Amino acid sequence: MTGQTRLSWTDVRDEIRARILNRTYAPGDKLPRDEDIALELGCARTTVHRAMQELSQTGLVERKRKGGTQVKIDPVTRATFDIPITRREVEQRGSKYDYQLISRSLDDTPLSVMARFGIQQTVQMLHVKALHLADNRPYIFEDRWVDTRSTPDILNVDLKVESANEWLVRNKPYSRVDVRFFAMNAEGESAEHLSTKAGDALLVIERTTWIGQDPITSVQAVAAPGYQLSAVN
């Protein structure tokens, strides 16, 4: 008697992954049908399906109806990043969080911001600049635009007290988000507020959100020198 307990879908996932790692199933190979794997391992097809679902999502295999399952030829590295509220991020590092409003005004959107939102006409939006600090040292400088058509309430928020970052996350869920990372040299304003010298390489996290088709906000969060963003798991 094998006497072994029933297989869970994570067991199946691990077994299949192991076989891919040890090249039983090599890149480009076609895997057996779910049903055959189920039969071989002694579990239900639904269990194999659940396992495959995850392997497919992490980019290790590719599945097609009728076509079957195939090990990806060029597996991409898929990394997930959590971008929390800055206050949370600072507090979770065990640092003291502070926040300073730098400026707040209604300005016409420049071309760069229009491009981010994908809009053609210039509109007036709330333009907010603010600084997040960790242990009294500059941590992130944010330059944000908020569309007052989709988010008129932002005008009643005292941004000297509550950061737009936090207020928006709490009060303005989005249905679509675009996130991108790039590097820029510190200059003028960013250098000044982050207390660094002009020219220093800074990581920028740019986030733009929409609700349906309507723009909500677009922010460039410029991190202080040395900032690293690392993937979860």
Added chain:
Amino acid sequence: MTGQTRLSWTDVRDEIRARILNRTYAPGDKLPRDEDIALELGCARTTVHRAMQELSQTGLVERKRKGGTQVKIDPVTRATFDIPITRREVEQRGSKYDYQLISRSLDDTPLSVMARFGIQQTVQMLHVKALHLADNRPYIFEDRWVDTRSTPDILNVDLKVESANEWLVRNKPYSRVDVRFFAMNAEGESAEHLSTKAGDALLVIERTTWIGQDPITSVQAVAAPGYQLSAVN
């Protein structure tokens, strides 16, 4: 007669998400039990479960056995990035890909690399520097260390022809990966190979992989100025 067809789990997911967006379920609120939602919407509990599974994965809700489902108070922005083989990335932009080996030698691991791998002792690893080009212009400069204990075959690969990047992805699946992004100023080597002037801000993608506990490779991919990394979806 409503005459409507049966609900799919994506319908349920969209319905729940809509309710979260329109604040029927506000941040911090507890959602009804899966079973009650199923009853209300007229579908099976498993269908609701499948929908919740995705909402939970994207970080919109939090689920606990017995505790039920709760809308996250501070929803994080969760972004997923695919980091393909550089050749693929270049080709998908519609550019011509080229590759140049810059150097290849067996060196002792410096502290920084040991830290990335989480190892205490200095070991000799294969140290490879290479340049990826798009349309004859520098695209990514990579500085890579490969552990020859876990990956002895790399020593037989002609890295002048095939990039270590590509060979490893094809031949050395990993079980764990660490990915991080940061910005650095171009200097000396990186400036020279990327044909940019020293001081320019460059985005660095650092990737370290293991198979089980054993280090495979760690690479710093330094992108040419202007490079942006954007999330999938």
Added chain:
DNA sequence: GACTTTATTAAGTAGGTACATATTAATATT
């Protein structure tokens, strides 16, 4: 009251059945 034990609850999982859907393969038609 503080602590431990027990029961309850809601999500999580496994199995089975039936059917839907997207592709590919085979066949028929022009």
Added chain:
DNA sequence: AATATTAATATGTACCTACTTAATAAAGTC
């Protein structure tokens, strides 16, 4: 031979049932 039609097939989905597990609440004990 090229094209359109039809059949076959593997994954995807929906529903049901039964059981498991983790977390919480309630009850009991010192």
